[in-house]
Amino acid sequence: MSALNALNATPTRYLITGAGGMLGRDLQSALSHDTGRSVTALARNELDITDAAACAEAVAGHHVVLNAAAYTAVDDAETHEDMAMLINAGGAENLARASAVAGAVLVQYSTDYVFAGEGIRPYSEDAPFAPGSAYGRSKAEGERRARAAHPDGTIVLRTAWLYGEHGPNFVRTMTRLYRELGTLTVIDDQHGQPTWTRDLAAQTVRMLDAGVRSGTLHGTNAGATTWHGFARAIVENLGGDPATVVPTNSAQFARPARRPANSVLAHDGWARIGLAPMRGWRAALDDAMAEGVFG
Numbered sequence: 001m002s003a004l005n006a007l008n009a010t011p012t013r014y015l016i017t018g019a020g021g022m023l024g025r026d027l028q029s030a031l032s033h034d035t036g037r038s039v040t041a042l043a044r045n046e047l048d049i050t051d052a053a054a055c056a057e058a059v060a061g062h063h064v065v066l067n068a069a070a071y072t073a074v075d076d077a078e079t080h081e082d083m084a085m086l087i088n089a090g091g092a093e094n095l096a097r098a099s100a101v102a103g104a105v106l107v108q109y110s111t112d113y114v115f116a117g118e119g120i121r122p123y124s125e126d127a128p129f130a131p132g133s134a135y136g137r138s139k140a141e142g143e144r145r146a147r148a149a150h151p152d153g154t155i156v157l158r159t160a161w162l163y164g165e166h167g168p169n170f171v172r173t174m175t176r177l178y179r180e181l182g183t184l185t186v187i188d189d190q191h192g193q194p195t196w197t198r199d200l201a202a203q204t205v206r207m208l209d210a211g212v213r214s215g216t217l218h219g220t221n222a223g224a225t226t227w228h229g230f231a232r233a234i235v236e237n238l239g240g241d242p243a244t245v246v247p248t249n250s251a252q253f254a255r256p257a258r259r260p261a262n263s264v265l266a267h268d269g270w271a272r273i274g275l276a277p278m279r280g281w282r283a284a285l286d287d288a289m290a291e292g293v294f295g
């Protein structure tokens, strides 16, 4: 099938951008479980998503584009907003345009940081944007531009608090610090959803296999906790005493970018398309840590 209109057919040819990143690596594994799929995985040095012509060339011939490439340095983005915008908004737009031409579905990963995080209820998929940081603004703009360029073939999958085997993350950092210090001091005034990249990758595949071709969904593990609660669970899984994790607040840990205080994402979108949401964050963390890959 040439230039297959994957919008109506079973996708078999996948392109992963940002394939060297934490999520990109787990997407490669998730897609490799089924030999019926062919996967092109391009790391940054193989495809720079800010290059529109290179995107068009790379996307051609694929049915699905999984955009795991992003400028993810949240604090640095405050002083490099142009660069964050170029990659997170311009790159998403390049891939959406190329996907529209190729008849491919684009999965654009986004973030809870598109919301202010001031609410008390989980954010629904259609809640209005109110980003409080440069990174959040760039990701919100990426969502807007991708949808505008390819309305019938863009799936926005928002996620949060990612950890995984192949990248620096909170689980790895807390594991190292706990082993070094035997105690941790962690903020307890930000609420969110720790999410294992492997679960997100598997949910992405389930979603595509179920025939989803556009819309917005929330790809986070279920439930919610604080960074303090997350750290307590990590210490418990290391065989330590969770009481050694001391609570503090964000004011004591001032950072350049504002973080949402409550950015828990609602999962109603999954039921609307007949799929179960991702499992609870604690079960995912327990399984991830049982593999012993965080140190």
Ligand SMILES: NC(=O)c1ccc[n+]([C@@H]2O[C@H](COP(=O)([O-])OP(=O)(O)OC[C@H]3O[C@@H](n4cnc5c(N)ncnc54)[C@H](OP(=O)(O)O)[C@@H]3O)[C@@H](O)[C@H]2O)c1
Residues within 6 Å of the ligand: 017, 018, 019, 020, 021, 022, 023, 024, 043, 044, 047, 048, 049, 050, 067, 068, 069, 070, 071, 072, 087, 091, 109, 110, 111, 112, 139, 158, 159, 160, 161, 162, 163, 167
């Ligand atoms: N990590 C989180 O907690 C979190 C939370 C919410 C949403 N997300 C979203 O989830 C997605 C995956 O995040 P992640 O944690 O896997 O990020 P990551 O590990 O930082 O991976 C991102 C990858 O994109 C690459 N990249 C950067 N600029 C690029 C460009 N111009 N062209 C091509 N590749 C480029 C990076 O390469 P270099 O390393 O060489 O720069 C890196 O390999 C992103 O959309 C992110 O915004 C992440």
